[in-house]
Amino acid sequence: MTQALSRILYVEDDPDIQAIAMMVLESIHGFTMEACSSGAEALAKAMPFKPDLILLDVMMPGMDGPETLKSLRKFPELVDVPVIFMTAKVQPQEVQGYLNLGALGVIAKPFDPMTLAQQLASIWEKR
Known part of the structure; x- marks a missing residue:
């Protein structure tokens, strides 16, 4: 039985990109989100949040x-x-x-807010 995707730790330093993704994923698609603006913030919030998935900016x-x-x-x-x-x-x-670092997948930026949740779901299903 596959676990449903519900809790996403989202690490993105660009406030505009972060706001768009948060709005789409949390408000429209109902995911429980925890936003972080840096790697250090992600390290502090990840354990208490207990994410199902980590969505991580590269740069x-x-x-x-x-x-x-x-x-x-x-x-x-x-x-x-x-x-x-x-x-x-x-x-x-x-x-x-x-992928060699262990990522499940990669989503290209700029991303399409209308298809972001579907992209996450299809990558999630491959795990």
Whole structure:
């Protein structure tokens, strides 16, 4: 039996992109969201929030997405939580690099707010 996707930890440093994704995923599609604006904030909020999925920006100041993922994986409770990267860097070798880090999938930016929830669901189903 597959677990339903409900709780998403969303890490995005751009406030406009974060606001759009939060509105679409939380208000329209009913996901329980926890927004973080940095890798450090994600490390602080991830454990108490207990996400089903982590949606992670790649390019962020300070700790980038891949570094954030490596740090999150140090928590035993987060080792198996699926991660999807969101990034404008979607050349085939870049995407393969994210998958090699253990990402479940990659969503290209700019994303289409109308299809974002469906993209998440189809990647979620592949796990």
